Amino acid sequence: MSAALRTQVGQLARRSVLRTLRQPAQIVPALVFPLFLLAVNSGGLKDATSLPGFPTSSYLTFALAVPFMQGALFSVMNAGTDLARDIETGFLNRLALTPLRGAALLSGLLAGAVVLGLIQAVTYLAVGLIAGAELAAGVPGAVVIVALAVTTTVAFGTFGLFAALRTGSGEAVQSLFPVFFVFLFLSSMALPLDLIQTGWFHAVASANPVSYLLAAYRSLLIEGWDLGALALGFAIAAAVLAVGMFAASAALKTRLVRT
Amino acid sequence: MADESRERAGIEVEGLVREFKNGPRAVDGIDLRVAPGEIYGFLGPNGAGKSTTVLMLTTLLPPTAGTARVGGFDIVGEGGRVRGAIGAALQEAALDPLLTGREHMRLQTALHGLPKAERSERSTELLARVGLSEAADRKVGGYSGGMKRRLDLALALVHRPRILFLDEPTTGLDIQSRTALWDEVARLASAEGVTVFLTTQYLEEADALADRVGIIDHGRIVAEGTPAELKAEIGRPTVEAVPRDPGDQDRVARALRPFGEETRASHRTGASVRLEGGESQLADVVRALDAERIAIEQLQLHAPSLDDVFLAKTGRSLEGAGEEEAEAGSEEMEALRA
Numbered sequence: 001m002s003a004a005l006r007t008q009v010g011q012l013a014r015r016s017v018l019r020t021l022r023q024p025a026q027i028v029p030a031l032v033f034p035l036f037l038l039a040v041n042s043g044g045l046k047d048a049t050s051l052p053g054f055p056t057s058s059y060l061t062f063a064l065a066v067p068f069m070q071g072a073l074f075s076v077m078n079a080g081t082d083l084a085r086d087i088e089t090g091f092l093n094r095l096a097l098t099p100l101r102g103a104a105l106l107s108g109l110l111a112g113a114v115v116l117g118l119i120q121a122v123t124y125l126a127v128g129l130i131a132g133a134e135l136a137a138g139v140p141g142a143v144v145i146v147a148l149a150v151t152t153t154v155a156f157g158t159f160g161l162f163a164a165l166r167t168g169s170g171e172a173v174q175s176l177f178p179v180f181f182v183f184l185f186l187s188s189m190a191l192p193l194d195l196i197q198t199g200w201f202h203a204v205a206s207a208n209p210v211s212y213l214l215a216a217y218r219s220l221l222i223e224g225w226d227l228g229a230l231a232l233g234f235a236i237a238a239a240v241l242a243v244g245m246f247a248a249s250a251a252l253k254t255r256l257v258r259t
Numbered sequence: 260m261a262d263e264s265r266e267r268a269g270i271e272v273e274g275l276v277r278e279f280k281n282g283p284r285a286v287d288g289i290d291l292r293v294a295p296g297e298i299y300g301f302l303g304p305n306g307a308g309k310s311t312t313v314l315m316l317t318t319l320l321p322p323t324a325g326t327a328r329v330g331g332f333d334i335v336g337e338g339g340r341v342r343g344a345i346g347a348a349l350q351e352a353a354l355d356p357l358l359t360g361r362e363h364m365r366l367q368t369a370l371h372g373l374p375k376a377e378r379s380e381r382s383t384e385l386l387a388r389v390g391l392s393e394a395a396d397r398k399v400g401g402y403s404g405g406m407k408r409r410l411d412l413a414l415a416l417v418h419r420p421r422i423l424f425l426d427e428p429t430t431g432l433d434i435q436s437r438t439a440l441w442d443e444v445a446r447l448a449s450a451e452g453v454t455v456f457l458t459t460q461y462l463e464e465a466d467a468l469a470d471r472v473g474i475i476d477h478g479r480i481v482a483e484g485t486p487a488e489l490k491a492e493i494g495r496p497t498v499e500a501v502p503r504d505p506g507d508q509d510r511v512a513r514a515l516r517p518f519g520e521e522t523r524a525s526h527r528t529g530a531s532v533r534l535e536g537g538e539s540q541l542a543d544v545v546r547a548l549d550a551e552r553i554a555i556e557q558l559q560l561h562a563p564s565l566d567d568v569f570l571a572k573t574g575r576s577l578e579g580a581g582e583e584e585a586e587a588g589s590e591e592m593e594a595l596r597a
Contacts, residue, residue, distance in 0.1 A: 090353030
């Protein structure tokens with residue numbers, strides 16, 4: 001990476017992080033809403049642990065994987081809305097008049113998602129453990145959970161950037177949020193895949209990549225070290241990141257029509 | 260073109276056209292030349308094609324046809340070099356409300372590749388020049404419209420551009436902020452030799468600042484020249500006298516008649532003529548009225564304005580045209596955003 005590109009990425013990342021930290025309205029809902037759902041689900045669905053084959057006696061531990069995914073979905077909205085605002089206000093035109101490179105813009109914008117992902121992951125994990133969840137993989141497992149959460153948050157954030165660049169509208173980006181949430185509900189969010197009895201739901205959840213991301217978190221929380229589940233989780237996060245970056249880069253070329 | 264020639268190059272535009280899909284022909288074959296160090300005022304109502312022209316000349320919008328060289332570089336083939344030579348404050352003061360003025364400067368100086376040691380010094384210097392030193396560490400969300408425009412100007416200057424594009428820089432500003440911005444733009448041109456391409460819908464702005472003015476309407480340049488030349492094309496000034504006693508209206512008209520053709524007075528009891536000998540006849544007019552012993556309540560000299568020029572060239576007033584074409588302008592911006 002050239003010195004100029006490093007400077008561009010660094011400066012835009014700094015701006016993205018400052019923006020994120022200066023908008024409590026972005027951070028607070030992304031922390032509170034998933035933790036609220038965790039409290040409701042772990043209280044209401046705790047009897048599910050008595051199902052034969054349920055992997056743990058603590059539904060809280062099982063459900064703790066879900067906030068990491070919900071947090072990643074918030075990054076779609078936050079990263080996308082910030083960029084859409086830059087387009088709407090003309091700030092992107094200001095940047096386009098500098099020798100800025102597209103890669104620097106996208107990487108810099110995602111820096112805010114990294115910080116948000118980090119804050120979210122540490123908070124969810126800390127609150128979960130304080131509430132009594134188990135962490136079978138110990139402290140190294142906690143580090144891997146945070147790493148996976150940040151990767152997933154950034155990966156989903158690229159879809160927010162793509163939507164913003166395609167539409168140029170904050171409202172359009174926000175309308176994506178429920179669509180992404182459907183993916184979460186059609187996954188192994190509430191039950192392990194092998195305990196889902198309804199045929200169509202089992203088929204959809206089995207095909208849904210979110211189920212395997214959840215399995216990666218749960219492997220560390222419930223079992224310890226399942227390298228296969230972890231590798232699949234990281235591979236899916238990397239694949240989502242690659243697809244999202246490709247789509248966002250293509251959309252950026254169309255959006256930045258400078259000659 | 261040799262580097263030395265480029266250093267002295269301004270703006271050259273030939274047959275520039277921009278058409279939008281399913282939309283209007285926003286710019287319809289314009290030709291213009293702006294000399295280095297000149298302030299060129301691009302005057303027209305909303306939707307006339309001013310902003311579209313600026314977007315093309317700043318490389319943010321490809322032209323449909325025609326050519327343009329800015330700072331000696333072709334806007335299509337050498338976009339990167341054009342951007343290196345220009346600074347621009349576009350129509351909306353595009354600022355991040357969550358960042359401070361100094362943080363904006365830091366970002367802009369870094370993205371323009373200024374050496375790290377120079378960034379802080381340049382930022383401080385420009386913030387002081389636009390009068391934002393005290394507000395530099397406050398978030399821009401709390402700035403007034405005038406402060407935002409001044410920061411916008413400072414940001415456009417960080418890399419010492421030879422050519423500056425200002426798209427309606429004073430729209431919505433109070434008189435004080437407007438005058439401060441005019442002073443700085445005039446200083447940039449006179450003291451630093453910066454070429455300024457300024458779009459405006461304010462007649463007095465073009466009149467006060469521009470060395471030459473181009474009037475654009477429906478995407479075409481309908482008149483071009485110095486403000487004085489354009490006004491001279493329209494004709495001589497008029498003088499209107501309003502007697503203290505309304506019964507003296509005919510006597511006033513008779514006293515004024517030798518000075519030129521009678522024109523329509525704006526005041527109900529006044530009389531008005533076009534001064535065939537120009538403004539220098541005003542003293543003779545006063546003497547003539549005094550000789551007739553007519554008590555005068557108001558005496559007004561009306562010099563031709565750029566609005567008169569616009570009226571003569573397009574058949575309507577610039578003020579009215581602005582409202583009429585605002586809708587067209589918003590359609591144009593929508594097309595740009597799409």
